[in-house]
Amino acid sequence: MLTQSLVRRFAVAISAFLVTAVAVAQLAPPPTEDQLKAAGATQIKGDDLAQMLRNQTLEHTNLQSGQAIFIFYREDGRRFVGLGSSVRETKWWIKDDMRCEDSVAGRSSVCQKIYRHGDTLRICTAGEAQCQWLVEATPGDVRKLAQ
């Protein structure tokens, strides 16, 4: 009798949990680094990484926040972040096959791996579970951010 009652309560609790979990899962999560690798994405490393950054403008798009940011990576280690009509300058460098840079939004620096998955480039930030940013590289300071 007691067991039957517990089983019933267990079923109710499971159902409630599933209903609630479904109710809050509205936005598709971006892939994790493991998911990207499992899907065949390869990390851009070494000279390839340097080449895709030096004197390139990278358009960053975040599908989870609708943010769109252009950044010019000058080969002297300075990067120029387009913030609407203004530009902020911070430093960037490469360490352990990751792109590292001083943040414009916080007080810290951040290092990121860049993966190529077909035609898509995706950024995975060290210490974050998901790879939220998509990037597209164009040669030169096409948006005149450093001028």
Next chain:
Amino acid sequence: MRHRRQVLGALVGTLLLFSGAVQAQQASRLLSLTLPAGPGPHPAVILLHGCSGILDNQPMWQQFLRDRGYASANVDSFTLRRVSEICTDFTRVRMPDRVRDAYDALVEMADRPDIDAQRIAVMGFSNGGVATLAALTRAVESQLMPGSPRFRAGVAVYPDCALTSPRFYAPILTLIGELDDWTPAAECVTLGQKIAPGRPAFTTNVLPKAHHAFDNLNQPYHYDGNARNLHKHNGYGATVEGNRPATELARQAVEIFLKQALVPAEGH
């Protein structure tokens, strides 16, 4: 007998685990839910706080909205994450999390029988204003699960318009002070100019002589040197000040905007 006891123990353990999970999951996203008089279903507005958390301006706006027939509720993006403010470092709570919070609140609000699920707007202040813009981008809409509810409109109060893609799926009103040195009005004017013809309207009202946080009426003039400011050369410092005439203009604009944007759908 021993086996039965083990099964029972496992069952009780799992039940407790899931009960805890259910309780955690069921914590409401809608704080200080305020309903207007009458049975409803009511149109509603979900309020997103700025980088200091929920301040005095939000109860003021809730009363204003209730008096005009709108339900409203606050969404707290900080307490669950054990964060008290992000004005000195915006990365403590990232924008995707704030957008997710807004949509979780939308689902909960839309599920209520006393709310008109087709007439829910989002209204955010400063960092919450950025979250408002973000939530209404086509990029974020593209990530919504099939059948997920959408916001019908957005009001972004002194948001930073510099970082958002200019492709929105719903009309937006931005309200921003002429003297705002934290989130310059010019960025919102420029963003509005990038909206493609035929897309939902993006309107910016620049409020004369007003600084950032103009609707915090008890806020005296104050320069905060520690505030992270993407638009200052050294990256820090911003001015805030309550301003009653600007707030009154903002209230008038919000009333007109919501009346138009949340008009009942045909056949409703």
